[in-house]
Amino acid sequence: MLFDLIASFIKAVLVFAVVMSFVPFLIWLERKLVAWMQQRIGPNRTGPFGLLQPIADAVKLIIKENIFPSGVEKITYFLAPMMSMIPALAAFAVIPFGSPVRIMGRTVNLQVADVNIGILYILALSSLAVYGAVLAGWSSNNKYSLLGGLRTSAQMISYELPIGLSVVSIVLLTGSLSLNEVVRSQASHGIWNIFPQFLGFIILLISYNAELNRAPFDLGEAESEIVAGYHTEYSGFRFAMFYMGEYVNMVTVAALVTVLFLGGWQAPFGPEIPLLWFLIKIFAFILLYMWVRATFPRVRYDQLMALGWKILVPASLANLAMTAVIIVLGGPNAVRILSVGSIVLAVLVGLVLKAAVALRTKSAPGLAPPAGAGS
């Protein structure tokens, strides 16, 4: 009992510390990477390669005056930044980051809390994450903040649907809601979920980009339209909390996608070194998101909604239906059949989209094809 309590405490503190210390590094990495892709230099004055820049920024933000603009709704304005950060950190609690290790003759799960409804827990927390943006937008007493808050929350609610539907397919494949079990089932299937759930993976990738409010889906803080969206009126440390929340969320999402689709901590080849492969996969994901951000221009709001409701939701429903049918009919071969079927389905969806876009451009040449669709 005592051992378990101490172990849980140590794990919780460690995970918190590691995830939080990722944040400044990720900010530096993103600035450097995007600069490199845009043929700029990026931060290079503070420390070697500008590595100390995020620390300097953080210190600046923390010692800045805390401004309460007149006219803000004080309590809500105060609470909103916390509510955008806490769900992201709390969600990390159920993510397994390594196979169980033995310490002092006891087995310790490399996971803060091994709950048997881990997947549902994460979905529930991500539905609470909306409040940060909504309340910040409303309490700031600024029309651009309100617009940003409404946009962000509508976007997050819409994209929770395809996320949930794709995750259900994984649950069908695993037969359990525990994230540990998801990783173990991928080991026992001998194939990572990305293959039998290829379409689900693509859908989740796009949807989480929208859920994270990152470019090209950062409509809630589109600086060319609504100043900075829901955090326009925030400064100093409260602004830093929104910023940190965004990056913590990114780490959490990357870890979740790694667990759901990429075999969690398992090594693709070579020996299984604890944490190493997990970190490599997480960083691969984060780099992908940064690449996407540097590549695609921001979409229009109606394009965003159309992509979510007209493309991703039907596609994830099709994926779910196919998964369910093949699992029932395929028996022991279900995973192998799915691996083929899912890629076929993904190609099919892509072709249908391409045809639809071509048709639309032909009938209305003035309209640009919706970005992010197809391919």
Next chain:
Amino acid sequence: MTWLTFLIVSGIAVIFAGGLIFSRNAVHGAMCLVASFCAIATLFLLLSAEFIFVVQIAVYAGAIMVLFLFVMMLLNVQGQEGALAGRAPGQLLVALALGAALLGQAVWLVARGGEIISRPARIPAGFGSPEDIGTALFTRNLLPFEITSLVLLAAMAGAVVLARKAGLSPKPNGAPAGGKPE
């Protein structure tokens, strides 16, 4: 341990429920309700009903209350506090009568509670995992479940019909004609 958790969590639930009633600001009230929902969800967890715990948070605290907040923000209820706080004639009397009835019912239940509460539950201990709920929902209660979804679908179609204005019908090529969707 369980008792202590129960006392703390139910205390939180009651306090925030009070906050919902007494707060003058509609958005504060909604936030109190969210907190209360989360506390009640924890009570479900104490009853080993994990699935209901998650659904309570995801559906009530997450989805429904966000939509409530949407409506409040779009209508800017805060500015019309006075209008909302206005009283209908005889409201106090009706409220007192209804409140008294509710209180009487509660007292009666507590007084006779021994008989009602001590009846053995019809579900086995530990019931409430996602498997249990799913099995119950999709075998024995399939018909009510399907009927509920049909009713919800009808309600949704009705909402679409009511919300549609003549000028807002989409153009043939699918371009949005009116304001933004949502």
